[in-house]
Amino acid sequence: MTSGSELAQAIASVDAATTSAELMQATAALVRCKHMGAIPKLLEVIGFNNPALAGIAFSGLVALGPEAAPQILDRLDPQNYGARAWSVRALAEIADSCALDALIEALCNDIGPSVRRAAAKGLGNLRLRGTAMEISSQRQRCVHALNHGTHDSEWVVRYSCCASLERLLSTGAFEDQAIQSLRERTGRTERVKVVRLRASKALQRLKAG
Amino acid sequence: MLQGSPRGAFFLAMAMTQEPLASEGMPIDEEEALRRLEQRDDAADRYYAAWWLGHERSLHPRTLPLLRKALQELLSAGEEPDEDSRTLGLNVLRAMVHLDSSSAREEILSCLIHHDSNIREEATRTAASEGLLESVAVICSQLNADDLTNDRLIEAQIEALGDLGDASAAVIETLVRFTGDLRPLIRSASLRAMLLLTADAKWATDFPSLLQSSSTLVRRGVLLDLGAVGWIPALDWISQSPTENSIKLIALRGLAEHPRGHEPLGMTDEQACQMVLQAMDQLL
Numbered sequence: 043m044t045s046g047s048e049l050a051q052a053i054a055s056v057d058a059a060t061t062s063a064e065l066m067q068a069t070a071a072l073v074r075c076k077h078m079g080a081i082p083k084l085l086e087v088i089g090f091n092n093p094a095l096a097g098i099a100f101s102g103l104v105a106l107g108p109e110a111a112p113q114i115l116d117r118l119d120p121q122n123y124g125a126r127a128w129s130v131r132a133l134a135e136i137a138d139s140c141a142l143d144a145l146i147e148a149l150c151n152d153i154g155p156s157v158r159r160a161a162a163k164g165l166g167n168l169r170l171r172g173t174a175m176e177i178s179s180q181r182q183r184c185v186h187a188l189n190h191g192t193h194d195s196e197w198v199v200r201y202s203c204c205a206s207l208e209r210l211l212s213t214g215a216f217e218d219q220a221i222q223s224l225r226e227r228t229g230r231t232e233r234v235k236v237v238r239l240r241a242s243k244a245l246q247r248l249k250a251g
Numbered sequence: 252m253l254q255g256s257p258r259g260a261f262f263l264a265m266a267m268t269q270e271p272l273a274s275e276g277m278p279i280d281e282e283e284a285l286r287r288l289e290q291r292d293d294a295a296d297r298y299y300a301a302w303w304l305g306h307e308r309s310l311h312p313r314t315l316p317l318l319r320k321a322l323q324e325l326l327s328a329g330e331e332p333d334e335d336s337r338t339l340g341l342n343v344l345r346a347m348v349h350l351d352s353s354s355a356r357e358e359i360l361s362c363l364i365h366h367d368s369n370i371r372e373e374a375t376r377t378a379a380s381e382g383l384l385e386s387v388a389v390i391c392s393q394l395n396a397d398d399l400t401n402d403r404l405i406e407a408q409i410e411a412l413g414d415l416g417d418a419s420a421a422v423i424e425t426l427v428r429f430t431g432d433l434r435p436l437i438r439s440a441s442l443r444a445m446l447l448l449t450a451d452a453k454w455a456t457d458f459p460s461l462l463q464s465s466s467t468l469v470r471r472g473v474l475l476d477l478g479a480v481g482w483i484p485a486l487d488w489i490s491q492s493p494t495e496n497s498i499k500l501i502a503l504r505g506l507a508e509h510p511r512g513h514e515p516l517g518m519t520d521e522q523a524c525q526m527v528l529q530a531m532d533q534l535l
Contacts, residue, residue, distance in 0.1 A: 235507075
């Protein structure tokens with residue numbers, strides 16, 4: 043981790059950047075600081091509606107690991123769903139279970155399909171913590187939210203829920219309702235072929251076709 | 252009824268999500284939509300009803316006759332219809348993409364040569380989604396005309412030729428002229444059409460450089476073109492493009508649903524599809 047003054051300098055370089063190329067360079071330098079103090083600026087950059095730039099900031103957040111999750115959670119941008127999607131993706135990738143409530147809330151209620159998609163990914167990916175009973179209850183909540191998400195109006199969210207259900211079910215006890223949700227996605231009620239393909243793949247891998 | 256291209260579907264989705272204000276806070280059912288389309292007092296209600304019937308994929312026996320009627324009104328208004336008929340007609344044509352509108356064949360073909368270029372553009376998409384092969388000659392002659400300044404219309408026409416699947420010499424000759432066009436989206440659309448019609452990999456060689464465009468809009472359009480073709484050799488180009496994952500996922504959906512170009516790579520359909528699903532999982 044770099045010193046506070048180096049961090050301040052890296053943040054100042056991001057603020058001083060006047061072109062897209064400079065901004066990318068300055069953000070990459072800020073990421074290299076590997077400093078918790080970089081999080082607010084990385085989250086700001088993520089909201090600039092520049093996918094390549096957001097990708098750099100995203101990788102920086104992920105590299106900071108579980109310690110970064112609470113700050114990211116506190117700073118989810120209610121106004122900018124593009125930025126929120128990247129933040130939720132970072133939470134999904136970091137996979138700390140402190141994000142559980144926020145991910146469930148995002149999957150069930152966020153207006154941004156890309157946010158719901160990322161939240162669904164996160165719910166299949168979390169490293170759950172606690173006693174066996176606590177883990178089982180958290181897992182139930184993930185499965186329940188993902189089952190709900192398989193009825194989302196956006197195909198990509200349904201797709202993401204199928205992928206996450208496969209992941210969750212492959213690492214623990216089967217849930218009949220989840221298998222049922224996947225079977226439903228392979229059938230005629232699912233209008234989008236790629237969702238049917240993904241649900242079939244999940245069932246095949248779970249040997250539950 | 253064809254599904255339409257992902258790129259066309261994307262732009263249509265953009266247009267279709269612009270619900271008129273009349274809908275705010277008032278969910279309606281099919282009967283209400285039909286009633287609103289049939290009445291003549293409130294143009295906004297008719298506009299919304301047409302959108303609703305397409306969006307909900309209405310199968311009601313009165314849906315198509317009422318939508319056709321709206322197009323007939325537009326066509327009988329001559330070269331310059333009033334704005335209400337015109338905007339209603341545009342929404343009707345968009346709605347028909349989602350329906351089996353074969354009974355409206357004549358109206359769609361008439362709209363294809365309408366004086367208004369927006370109507371021609373929407374009718375081109377509708378004709379392609381409906382698989383109206385009669386439109387091929389019309390579209391070719393329009394693309395061979397001198398005035399080719401309306402980029403959106405040209406893109407829709409080129410895409411339609413690819414989607415309609417007629418690989419006759421006249422079509423190929425028309426399309427080849429655009430494969431070197433300086434306008435990147437028009438070049439991309441024509442390469443997409445050529446790949447669809449010929450599956451010849453030589454038409455894919457320009458895509459990596461098109462995907463390096465500094466314009467986000469161009470990169471998005473090119474990705475959607477590759478998705479429309481389902482071009483499996485483009486999997487890595489798509490995955491690594493500096494574009495938002497939402498667009499990459501739409502493009503990859505096309506590759507998973509109708510893979511092409513993978514046989515020379517020694518892959519089966521199933522292998523190609525599994526590879527695409529794996530790439531999609533990484534982008535969620």
